[in-house]
Amino acid sequence: MSERVAAVDCGTNSIRLLIADLVDGQLVEVDRRMTIVRLGQGVDATGTFAPEALARVFAACEDFASVLESKAVSRIRFVATSAARDVSNRDAFFTGVQERIGVQPEIISGREEAELSFRGATTSLDLPAPYLVADIGGGSTELVLGNSDGLIAAQSLDIGSVRLTERHVTTDPTSPAELAAITRDVDALLDSTTVALAQARALIGVAGTCTTVAAVALGLPQYDRTAVHHAHLSADHLRQATTWLTTSTRTARSAVPSIHPGRVDVIGAGAVILQRLFNRLDLNELLISEHDILDGVALSLA
Structure with a gap:
């Protein structure tokens, strides 16, 4: 049935x-x-x-x-x-x-958002545990640490690509001072998280910020969901993509077909969140998943 x-x-x-x-x-x-x-x-x-x-x-x-x-x-x-x-x-x-x-x-609460993202992202995955799911949205970022048995810890942080862009960015390209302000906000909330980031043996990035950064890092000529799903990004690829996204002009980003027009203005701030999080983990790569909270919500109807 x-x-x-x-x-x-x-x-x-x-x-x-x-x-x-x-x-x-x-x-x-x-x-x-x-x-x-x-x-x-x-x-x-x-x-x-x-x-x-x-x-x-x-x-x-x-x-x-x-x-x-x-x-x-x-x-x-x-x-x-x-x-x-x-x-x-x-x-x-x-x-x-x-x-x-x-x-x-x-x-839904930040906690439930985190739980749904985790369920959607990790179903049928075989990864070293515990693994950390990062759902970087426009207004908040959900961090979820867990394993095949479920959640260990989860927290919703008030840092997102839209929120940070509106708060700090007024120049094109983003100025070093604005980028520093975004980084300070991100670091302050990552410093305060109750999720034990050091325990993570794998990082799974989900939602539009992470998938867009992956498309740029992979050099895709256009957005390809199949190529992005379960792509492994090395530390170097992530750093190169983040550097370009945070220093390029709006015109340059608009010319990249793999970046959705609605993300052109805010993807730089989102990339900073992903990069600063990754820097705190003792990992060589991250996994990108096209499955996220949306899949978790659908599964909750089972």
Whole structure:
């Protein structure tokens, strides 16, 4: 027996949809898509969703609703993460999504976000344990340490590609002073984490920042999900990609087909988070996974 389910993940920068058949507790992918909506636009400064950001989300929801209907999905789970935790006008977001998708969004905690990311990223992987999953989003970064038995420790940190870019970056290219300010914020929160990073014997990077950095590091002529999924990035490849992403101009980044236009402005700050985290681990490489919280949400419907 199988059941067709759908997961929607609305984050600070993007909204994503996964439709899959659940077969014996495993996912068989039917459709996966992503739209950059920048829901977190200005949230760090204003504490509210901007009207134009909500409009972008609702337009994407209308597109998703058509796909969901055509694929005959039986159950849907819609989760919202960092940006939606921080705002005063979340009711407008709830109502708009309910009207278009037909389900009420769930604002999940940082802990649950971490657990879902871990489950999605590590299903069917054979890695030395414990392993650390890093989900670098637009508004927050989830760190999860665990093994085949489950979680050992998890924490959500308020550092993300959109949040740090809006807070610090005003020049093009990013100035050394701005880059130093981003690095200070990242290091301060990594210093404070309760997750025992030194225990990690493998690092798995998930979500758009990590997959985009991987595409740049691999020199892909265009984004190729198959090439990125389970790619191993050496320390040198990561460092070279981070250096270029943080020192290049917006025009130069825009000319790289493997960087989604919606990530061009914020990928530098996201790369800093990944690099500073990697620097704290006694590892020679990291593994990139295209499976993440979206897969975890779908699996939670089993």
